[in-house]
Amino acid sequence: MKKIIFLLFFGSTILLTAQELTFKKGVVTDSVIINDSIQESFALYLPKNFEISKNWPVIFLFDELGRGRQLVRFFQDAAEKEGYILAASNSIHDSLPISQNILISNRMFNKTFQLFSIHPKRIYTGGIANGGRLASIVPVFVPNIDGVVSFGGSLGNVEVLSTKNMFHYIGIVSKEDYNYPIMLADELVLNGLKFPNQLLLMNNGNKMQEQHQLQKAMQIFTLSSMAKGSIPLNETFLNQSYEANLAEIDSLIASKKLLEAEKLIQETQSVYRVHLKVDELKEKLKTLKKDKLFRTQRRNENNVFFKESLIKEDYAYYLEEDVLTYNFNNLGWWNFQMEDLKKYEKSQNVAERQMGKRLYGYVNALVDDTENMLKKEKVVDEDALLFVFMLKTITDPKGYDSYLEIISLSSKIEDYGTALFYMEELLKNGFTDKETLYNLEHTALLRITPEFNELVTKYLDDARYGIKEQ
Template identity: 55%
Template structure:
């Protein structure tokens, strides 16, 4: 398909000298320089239906490693279908302070609204995980952002919400995501504070949702704008999207995914409240509440959420205790806990299987957060860091990087016994990169020992250095 090229003529007020900028519709345009900055730039996507003679909603997407192009690509299908401009900074980063990231965002924001016909009351922000947390706080600090799409992250701090500065919050989360319980609770709190909000739930873990759910979030923003009179009411669009949602609800009920059906029912009822008659939705809701299987599933979910909260408290308590006392002797307790989580995989109760996945994600995130905290200190506590790496080999044994860190650090401390133990554990997990093993930092003396080479030869057939028997 031939791409349509849009020519934008920028005057002296933007670049200082009148010049022509060429923007292609339907492709991600990378590294557009920000005015009055040395090295800041952003990525941009303009839908193929774009025309200069009308104002367009825009979605700013945030990735806190500055991967703007990648972040935008997640929303392209949804933006094309729903009619949104997409923009993403290539400079925001978790290593920067919130205020620095807000300033970077503000400069990008100001540039874009000067060159594109943006609908001023339809500016939104979005992200996943840390990007979602940053996107969520932007309406507090950047005037004009009227809605947020938060994927895999609850609103970071309910205390800073201002009921005089309401914005629309849409959460999207997988049922196996460790953020699921917090996002359920967050939805309730935001509702009490009168913030318009929805929570879309999909089958999956801590990951970007697919285009269907991202598109549904943009669809909700469109319908909300029509309900508020911010955009022209499109009856065909309202009826089509309503019919699609009804079809999805019925499919969820037919496949016995009743918790998700109930959740979607609630969201559809809130979105179409002033746009459509809701009698049919209310009837389905009443019938669902009478369903015995739904009652059982609801009871199971509530029970597992309560149990999950207690287990998470144990994880936090014992991790704090172990780190404070350098308690390597408690590694066995963590191995036992991972064994207990695996048992949930075979549970006949779906809510328990989902809980097991969430708890595994939670404990890994908890340990990784502590690793980040230790590494960010002025003086790194190497003993604590080593213990955290060992915990990661227990909670995420397929991530080989932590074994390598332990081997290197233990060799540096001349603790060759620990290095050799984790070397063998690593090779048992199927690790095969011999070149990396023999170039690992701090292991020059270790890797010429007979013990090291015997272990390598045992799993990888041959070692670099031969063991000479006397």
């Protein structure tokens, strides 16, 4: 692979350029235009205490669908508290080649450097899920990136990592996220390559904890900059953040979340040992590992990981086989698998409950990837695609788009029985957008049938076409 080299410009025009444009502090700016000749833009956030004369850290954020504003808003509170500029491209898209997305990113970087005084040793990238994966690839191609924060996204490609271009990686993930085992494996790879890294754990769906971990990631970057001498050591900040981590560790131990406590002890040691003596942490870890409950929780998690890996292999194997052979008869097996996953929700074993949620996320991600692959083929295999959409109604019953796709594809081949069946299933699941139903592609003949209009009348009232009685 050829490495693309980009130049990041820092110069005396920063203050002048920044004075020509007006940005509100503490408010997300939706669209900062790159220049008049390029239709690219990015969302921007400046902390309330922003000063033009000061060098600032910046996190460039990535979303695979170019949702810059939403992404900046997600990181905004943590950036405000820790004093970071945020910038997120509105022009990145997963349909573009990686090389083009990197070029778009580089133009956003350079525009930001022209506008503001950015600290040359405090440039970071970040993102959520697939955006986090892209953020971890950017430092391979763009120099001077000091760190990456990835929220629920594994490394983009471990094969391109090089000790000649190292960066500080911080992953944030829930133990219910299907990426959790993958990110644990990534951690081992990074440790082997001597990349500085931390993996921060959180409860899935807990908004306060999500923001807490984002804030902690930014604190870690700041502490790392202090350790390198890039910024002066702030002993008050250092001691307060360390004490906060100790309190969090004690809270986890008190609530019997011993595996999470072990993880936080290890990560806290790796961050603070360059600044402070961490003998207290060593003693906590030693005591924890002697605890009988800790050993039981570790054994349960290891057993679950093994079981999970076998189930994931089955999902991947059978999905590939079913798509290749159009095996609609196997939809019953998939339905059984989804019912089986529901049993884990009631398990007394915490590790099993977490596994069930990870597997649910995994199978849906697997099906989505298969759909995307089929759609990218030069000649779209509509039979295979129809199978995938039917499978998605099983793995994600509230995903209305799958039902609509089935109705459209079935109507295209005049299989109105299938179209009507999935139409009723769609309506049973709470779909209410009558306008979308009546404008669905390939359904002109279906829409004038009595059966179609009976279903609309039954679930949505008021069919567009009357039902004539004989």
